[in-house]
Amino acid sequence: MDNVNPRQNLILEKTFEFSLNIIKVHRFLTEDKREFVMSKQLLRSATSIGANCEEAGSAQSHRDFIAKMSISLKEAKESRYWIRLLLKSKFLSNKDILEECVTIIRILTKILITAKENENK
Numbered sequence: 001m002d003n004v005n006p007r008q009n010l011i012l013e014k015t016f017e018f019s020l021n022i023i024k025v026h027r028f029l030t031e032d033k034r035e036f037v038m039s040k041q042l043l044r045s046a047t048s049i050g051a052n053c054e055e056a057g058s059a060q061s062h063r064d065f066i067a068k069m070s071i072s073l074k075e076a077k078e079s080r081y082w083i084r085l086l087l088k089s090k091f092l093s094n095k096d097i098l099e100e101c102v103t104i105i106r107i108l109t110k111i112l113i114t115a116k117e118n119e120n121k
Contacts, residue, residue, distance in 0.1 A: 056069050066112065
């Protein structure tokens, strides 16, 4: 990864692992035709988090970086919504995936705060 700061490395690793875990969740939910709609929405939003973080690493400008990371944060919050819904509706029972998502949201929020502060300097 070219010129990526340590915090970006952390988020890239975390979002990649999160995506892999979400793929497992999606497989679990769709096998035996348990649930399709919410799990598909979760798969799309969750895998988009890491994809946008990867893209931010090649941003054409500081504003482009902020825009990509902002999209990642929005997708993370959407993913949190679907996970909470799946937990409350009893399609999922393990809350680890929710904690993983919340951690990603915290990291992305810190990255964006720092990036916006640096933009104003």
